[in-house]
Amino acid sequence: MRIGVIGAGAIGGTIAALLDRVGHLVEVTARGEQLAAIRDGGLRLDGGCGSHTARIAAAETLQTRPELAFVTTKAQDAPAAIRANAAVLDGITVVVVQNGLAGLREAEQLLPGSDCVGALALYAASYLSPGLVSVTTTANTYLGAGDGPPPQAAVDAARILDAAMPAFAIDNFTGAQWTKLMVNQINALPAITGLSAQQVLGDRRLRAVVTASLQEATRVGYARGVRYGSIQGLDDRILRVVARAPRWAAQAVPLLMKRRMGSTPNPGSTLQSIRRGQLTEIDYLNGAVVDEARTAGIEAPVNAAITALVHEVERTGTFLSPDQVHERMRPLLA
Template sequence: MRIGVIGAGAIGGTIAALLDRVGHLVEVTARGEQLAAIRDDGLRLDGGWGVHTARVAAAETLQTRPELAFVTTKAQDAPAAIRANAAALDGITVVIVQNGLAGLREAEQLLPGSDCVGALALYAASYLSPGRVSVTTTANTYLGAGDGPPPAAAVEAARILDAAMPAFAIDNFTGAQWTKLMVNQINALPAITGLSAQQVLGDRRLRPIVTASLQEATRVGYARGVRYGSIQGLDDRILRVVARAPRWAAQAVPLLMKRRMGSTPNPGSTLQSIRRGQLTEIDYLNGAVVDEARTAGVDAPVNAAITALVHEVERTVAFLTPDQVAERMRPLLA
């Protein structure tokens, strides 16, 4: 099958390499050093799903019309990437693999003639160097759309992807997006401190901050009428308890996340962007919580402060120590 992957970074590179390994004709889009490396030496994958070098076609935009496409850029880059490839994407199934809440909705507006479905990639992968990606934690990818049963396009795309990596079509995709947003509450503190997600969640100064942002975000979801989906050990019942629990008790959830990550250091996608000198997705993660809170008529000061700290690190390219972060956040956690 001809498959296009728009954005061959950590997540997209993993999808492209594994689909190539099971025999599909894969074309990827990339830019700069990444594009040159893929053209010269292939797309090299290692880690949890084995080692494979994918000799895939690569260009800045898709050069052939695929039968199925995955959009795996950073959330803020997706609209421009979709517009640049719109002719190739028109009329086919397009899978939007992104963090945050807005990606699928934006794609549907930009591609009215296509079957757009969402995907949540729960595995962790790191962009190590141009052309090289490493899977640090294996996990499922979930596909769907809306708050009902998965559409036929999601079921078929999941079937194709599942031959290469664990993938499933699910009900209540919107609720699962919100639960993934709660999981992504761990992304910001590594970007602020330069520490791995495991180090952040194991730090007694930082874990209460992650817990406070998680509780606040969970409450915002309930204020918006969300019924959370079940992924990575979290579901509506557990998150309802998290929203109401005292902070010391709610810290059990970040500790559970830490155990699920394993021992291989996971920097998170936001820190990876900082290290590469790129803008992060923070406005689509903690920033999305702030936006949704505003819509619901409630406040989200912890998530707003964390969003501002990530933007500060983007500007200064200087990480904060755990003590500095704890001091800056202390007034909001009192």
């Protein structure tokens, strides 16, 4: 099958390499050093999904019309990437693999003639150097759309992807997006401190910040009428308890996340962007919580402060120590 992957970074590179490994004809888009490396030596994958070098076509935009496409850019880059490839995406199934809440909705608006479905990648991968992607934690990918049963396009795309990596079409995709947003509450603190996710969650002071932001975000979801989906060991029942529990009890969820990550250091996608000198997705993660809170007529001060700290690190290039983070956030944790 001809498959296009728009954005051959950590997530897209993993999908592209694994689909190539099972025999699909894969073309990717990339830029700069990543594009040059893929053209020169292929797209190399290692880590939890095994090793493979995918000798695949690569360009800044898709050069041939695929039968199935995955959009795996950063959330803020997706609209421009979709517009740049719109001519070859029209009329096919397009799978939007994105953090945050807006990606699928934006794709549907930009591609009215296509079957657009969403996907949530629960595995962790790192874009280590040009041409090399490493899977640090293996996990499922979930596909769907809306709050009902998955559309047929999601079922078909999940079947194709599942031959290369664990993938499932699910009900209540909107609720699952919100649950993934809760999982991504761990993403900001590594970007602020330069530490791995495991180190952040192992630090009592930083874990308190993550727990506070998680509780606040969960409450915002309920204020917006969300029924959380079941992924990564979290579901609506557990998150309802998290929203109401004292912080010392709610920290059990971040500790569960730490155990699920294993021992290989997980920098998180936001820290990876910082290290590459790129803008992060923070406005689509903790920033999305702030926006949803505003829509609900409430505030999300912890998530707003975390979003501001990530932007500070983007601007200055200087990480904060755990002590500095604790001092900055302490007034909001009382």
